[in-house]
Amino acid sequence: MANHMQQYQEKTPNDLLQLVIFNLGTEEFGIDIMKVQEIIRLPDITRIPKSPDYIKGVINLRGKIIVVMDLDKRFGLPSKEITEESRIIVADVDGSIVGMVVDSVSEVIRLMASSVDPTPEIITHSINASYLRGVGKIDDRLLILLNLENIINETAG
Numbered sequence: 709m710a711n712h713m714q715q716y717q718e719k720t721p722n723d724l725l726q727l728v729i730f731n732l733g734t735e736e737f738g739i740d741i742m743k744v745q746e747i748i749r750l751p752d753i754t755r756i757p758k759s760p761d762y763i764k765g766v767i768n769l770r771g772k773i774i775v776v777m778d779l780d781k782r783f784g785l786p787s788k789e790i791t792e793e794s795r796i797i798v799a800d801v802d803g804s805i806v807g808m809v810v811d812s813v814s815e816v817i818r819l820m821a822s823s824v825d826p827t828p829e830i831i832t833h834s835i836n837a838s839y840l841r842g843v844g845k846i847d848d849r850l851l852i853l854l855n856l857e858n859i860i861n862e863t864a865g
Contacts, residue, residue: 723821730810738851745798776807801856819844
């Protein structure tokens with residue numbers, strides 16, 4: 709966690725982060741736009757027997773097989789029903805392409821790196837601390853910034 713926070717703290721106050729903002733329940737989360745390949749509606753997902761419970765299955769996206777994970781389950785949160793607003797964020801993390809089911813995708817924003825604080829301890833008790841990079845502040849909103857590398861890495865949690 710310290711290394712990821714150092715990445716933010718070493719930036720000058722003028723450095724901007726470009727983030728894709730999405731919702732899981734009532735919380736807003738952000739991920740680096742440079743890791744996002746595309747955002748799609750939910751197609752049929754083929755379940756994989758004996759896979760971890762947070763793996764929803766696989767999809768065929770233009771001839772590529774992509775593993776889709778349920779971020780609610782990955783975070784140990786109760787799963788919600790799939791709605792018209794539900795999306796899959798397809799991300800490239802260190803060469804691994806993975807899909808993540810989210811409740812909705814709301815916007816792309818620019819956030820000053822100086823507006824990112826370390827993750828409060830209370831949050832790290834409910835979600836694995838290695839999954840989080842920090843909390844971004846925009847006006848009266850708080851955005852939980854995710855560390856996709858650790859969320860996707862099987863050994864992270």
